[in-house]
Amino acid sequence: MLKSQGVLAGDEEHVGFFHETYFDYLFARSFLTTGRDVHDFLADSGQHLFRRAQTRQILEHLAGTDRDRFRQTTTRLLASTRIRSHLHDVITTVLTRLDATPADWSAVEPFAWGASPVARNARRLPALPARFDAADHDGRWERWLAAAETVDAAFAELLIAARHGTGRSGQRSWYAPTSAPPPSGEGGSSASWRGPSRPASSTWPST
Known part of the structure; x- marks a missing residue:
């Protein structure tokens, strides 16, 4: 009223x-x-x-x-x-x-993987549907998943992104992971785990 x-x-x-x-x-x-x-x-x-x-x-x-x-x-x-x-x-x-552009994400990316008080909130941004593509430019998700200092935190955010279910294209996302990185001391460190690879095709696969 x-x-x-x-x-x-x-x-x-x-x-x-x-x-x-x-x-x-x-x-x-x-x-x-x-x-x-x-x-x-x-x-x-x-x-x-x-x-x-x-x-x-x-x-x-x-x-x-x-x-x-x-x-x-x-x-x-x-x-x-x-x-x-x-x-x-x-x-x-x-x-x-x-809605973010790659330049928008590049500006705040250093906060996401740092140790500042805002890191946790900044790290959640790329998992959002409206910001996933901007954060994903230049293969950034693969880099985060391949780097020892970011793989654990990146994988946690990737799971959240997978729960959202779609990229900005509106199709099912390529990034839904099927397995977690192995814990340290069990079959290798998480730093050696490689995340899902983006398909060579520019079209997002549907499921």
């Missing part, structure tokens, strides 16, 4: 008052027009909970209007120890909602 009357706005996961959502949108537009630095603003502002909606609106507006600046801003925020975890969560949530 309230949503149909325009009092509330939101989606299945987030609901808020329309005037608050609109205010945050206007704030984001005004903020970016001034050319102010997003990182410095957040780091010096106290980072209270109401900054979450403003951060989301700023990033979504940037993603739609200036993709290069969006990538630069996102990577700086994720890398910063001055930005609190609840805002890092907002950033990765925004990333999950956007």
Whole structure:
């Protein structure tokens, strides 16, 4: 009722008052027009909970209007120890909602396999249907599955991708694994295990 009357706005996961959502949108537009630095603003502002909606609106507006600046801003925020975890969560949530290009994934890939606090959330991104193809460019999944330092984490994310069941093409994915990498000490280390190979054909196989 309230949503149909325009009092509330939101989606299945987030609901808020329309005037608050609109205010945050206007704030984001005004903020970016001034050319102010997003990182410095957040780091010096106290980072209270109401900054979450403003951060989301700023990033979504940037993603739609200036993709290069969006990538630069996102990577700086994720890398910063001055930005609190609840805002890092907002950033990765925004990333999950956007269709990604290979350049988008390349910008955040270092966080996925590092030891930073945002690594776990960043590592989940390539398993999402909207981001799998972007992360998969240049045979990256095969590289992660073949490298000792990334194979275990990559295989866990590959299982999640397999559960989604489809690539962006809408066909059954080639990447559904049939076996896990062997545990260390049982028939060889996981580093020696090779993941599923992508077919030579450019057409995704159907099942």
